[in-house]
Amino acid sequence: MEAKKQIPCLEGWFTMPPQEPRIIGNRCGSCGNYFFPKAATCRNPLCQKKKPLEEVKFSRRGKLFAYTVNYYPPPPPYHKADPFIPFGVASVAMPEGIKLGGQIPTDVDTNKLKIGMDMEVVREVLYVDEQGNEVLCWKFRPVNL
Amino acid sequence: MRELAIVGIGMHPWGKFPEKSVHQLNLEVAQMALKDANMEWKEIQALFAGQDPWAGIQGMLAGCALAQNLGLSGIPVTNNYNACATGGYALRAAHLYITSGLIDTALVVGGSVSPKGAFGTTHYSEFDATDLDSQRFRILGSANYTGFAMAAQRRMHEYGLTEKDLAMQKVKASKFAALNPVARYRKIYTMEEVLNSPMVAYPIHLYQVCATSDGAAAVVVCSADKAKKYTTKPIIVAGIGASCPQYPTPGFGGFGSDFSEVPPPNENDAGIKSTYLAYEQSGIGPEDLDLASVYDLTGAMEIQWYEDIGLCKEGEAEKLLREGATSLGGRIPVCTDGGCTSLGECIPAQALSETYEVVVQLRGDAGARQVKGAKVGFSVNSGKLGNSSAIVYKR
Numbered sequence: 001m002e003a004k005k006q007i008p009c010l011e012g013w014f015t016m017p018p019q020e021p022r023i024i025g026n027r028c029g030s031c032g033n034y035f036f037p038k039a040a041t042c043r044n045p046l047c048q049k050k051k052p053l054e055e056v057k058f059s060r061r062g063k064l065f066a067y068t069v070n071y072y073p074p075p076p077p078y079h080k081a082d083p084f085i086p087f088g089v090a091s092v093a094m095p096e097g098i099k100l101g102g103q104i105p106t107d108v109d110t111n112k113l114k115i116g117m118d119m120e121v122v123r124e125v126l127y128v129d130e131q132g133n134e135v136l137c138w139k140f141r142p143v144n145l
Numbered sequence: 146m147r148e149l150a151i152v153g154i155g156m157h158p159w160g161k162f163p164e165k166s167v168h169q170l171n172l173e174v175a176q177m178a179l180k181d182a183n184m185e186w187k188e189i190q191a192l193f194a195g196q197d198p199w200a201g202i203q204g205m206l207a208g209c210a211l212a213q214n215l216g217l218s219g220i221p222v223t224n225n226y227n228a229c230a231t232g233g234y235a236l237r238a239a240h241l242y243i244t245s246g247l248i249d250t251a252l253v254v255g256g257s258v259s260p261k262g263a264f265g266t267t268h269y270s271e272f273d274a275t276d277l278d279s280q281r282f283r284i285l286g287s288a289n290y291t292g293f294a295m296a297a298q299r300r301m302h303e304y305g306l307t308e309k310d311l312a313m314q315k316v317k318a319s320k321f322a323a324l325n326p327v328a329r330y331r332k333i334y335t336m337e338e339v340l341n342s343p344m345v346a347y348p349i350h351l352y353q354v355c356a357t358s359d360g361a362a363a364v365v366v367c368s369a370d371k372a373k374k375y376t377t378k379p380i381i382v383a384g385i386g387a388s389c390p391q392y393p394t395p396g397f398g399g400f401g402s403d404f405s406e407v408p409p410p411n412e413n414d415a416g417i418k419s420t421y422l423a424y425e426q427s428g429i430g431p432e433d434l435d436l437a438s439v440y441d442l443t444g445a446m447e448i449q450w451y452e453d454i455g456l457c458k459e460g461e462a463e464k465l466l467r468e469g470a471t472s473l474g475g476r477i478p479v480c481t482d483g484g485c486t487s488l489g490e491c492i493p494a495q496a497l498s499e500t501y502e503v504v505v506q507l508r509g510d511a512g513a514r515q516v517k518g519a520k521v522g523f524s525v526n527s528g529k530l531g532n533s534s535a536i537v538y539k540r
Contacts, residue, residue: 009272009283009284010272010274010280010284011274012274013274033393036398037274037277037400043392043394044392044393045392046392065299065397065398065409066295066296066298066299066302066397066409067295067298068291068294068295068298068346068347068348068349069344069346069347070286070288070291070345070346071343071344071345071346071347072345072346073286074282074286074287074288074291075282075288076282077270077271077279077282077283078282078283078286078288079283087286089285089286089287089291089295091295091397091398091399092398098393098398099396099397099398100398101285101287101397101398101399101400102284102285103284103285103286110347115298115299115302126283126284137284
């Protein structure tokens with residue numbers, strides 16, 4: 001039996017195994033602002049744009065800025081698990097100065113989530129596609145739960 | 146510069162009308178507004194129509210389809226889509242055409258036949274990294290109410306908003322809607338019913354999720370000096386503003402297509418800018434308003450708007466709600482038609498539904514939900530990618 005292949009949900013948006021989980025964006029060489037997803041050009045209207053954008057890996061950890069728990073599956077193309085398990089969605093304030101979003105793994109007790117808690121980038125299977133590939137994605141897991 | 150007067154209005158009830166197309170809805174409200182204005186279609190010199198993203202190419206050309214139905218008269222037709230601010234941008238364009246003296250009369254329309262269930266995306270892709278709206282569903286699991294819930298969480302965290310406050314907003318909205326013939330949900334809710342309904346995305350319960358509705362609304366506008374020919378009750382657009390956000394853009398860190406349409410508290414710069422542009426142009430401030438229609442996609446957003454439009458200081462919006470100031474009979478009623486909460490959302494037409502309600506109120510035609518002696522009104526909206534528009538109206 002063939003081993004399941006792991007593919008990224010989107011190429012180049014985050015690191016794949018065996019690298020440690022990190023989200024990939026870019027940063028303006030001129031004004032220093034960070035972007036995710038990667039910007040085609042610096043989005044700061046005041047930027048002099050004297051230097052190009054550079055690819056960067058965001059920090060592994062940030063602080064939980066806001067979250068909710070979805071008790072109903074969102075519409076497609078969200079891939080609904082069968083059975084559906086309510087899951088948290090996080091907005092995390094990164095040290096780089098911007099907020100990043102991501103799902104929270106379903107084994108996390110969402111009653112224990114608190115704004116301000118430390119969150120860490122992890123990787124999980126988002127869904128299994130029709131070819132049997134495991135489609136991976138980043139998620140945010142509380143560090144201390 | 147000349148002033149703009151609203152001389153005719155028309156609105157289809159909000160709800161679900163599977164037997165009708167958006168073009169049929171647009172035609173009905175256009176005819177209602179023209180009749181209300183005692184104006185014939187052939188007198189209209191320009192048409193501004195919101196596009197319906199759910200109706201294919203014909204929906205993108207909704208104004209042109211309407212002109213065909215009303216009778217091709219050779220006038221210019223502008224079709225626009227500015228998310229939740231669509232109607233406001235359409236009215237703003239008409240405002241500029243007329244106040245500049247280019248033309249004297251215009252018709253402004255918006256309508257949509259929305260998809261069933263929660264707003265998904267119009268067509269979706271799995272691996273297209275440029276299709277950010279698809280990816281926010283696929284990767285983040287973020288429906289529109291996901292962002293709304295996060296905004297509520299921030300107000301809970303920063304200002305002590307409670308689930309009870311959110312239920313109070315729903316109950317208040319339902320009391321207005323019960324008195325509004327075009328509202329979709331007209332049942333008066335109790336706090337218990339709201340709080341006992343299933344949780345959708347914490348802290349938003351099922352009865353607090355904004356539905357998606359079909360609907361359409363239209364206004365006939367003309368230069369104020371000609372208004373008396375058409376109506377005894379012209380309502381003046383005293384100020385109108387539109388804006389998109391300024392960098393660094395607000396939001397919760399979605400992909401620029403979802404979370405960022407819901408600003409966290411203190412980050413609604415587009416909505417605030419539109420508001421103050423309208424206030425400045427009109428010379429009218431929040432203390433002068435008799436009523437306001439704000440974009441209440443969720444209870445926490447309505448409450449946030451109280452601060453953003455200057456009805457109270459930062460952090461005091463919950464108090465305003467709790468003391469009944471914005472309720473029926475309060476000193477500054479907000480969302481007197483029941484709001485998005487009770488109408489559901491019909492994106493291309495929603496801004497015009499706000500306009501319709503303010504005009505009805507300022508004309509003194511609001512029946513049991515009438516704000517007594519209303520002379521000055523306000524409407525504001527904000528949505529995807531930070532589209533926002535605001536209008537000050539006066540009798």
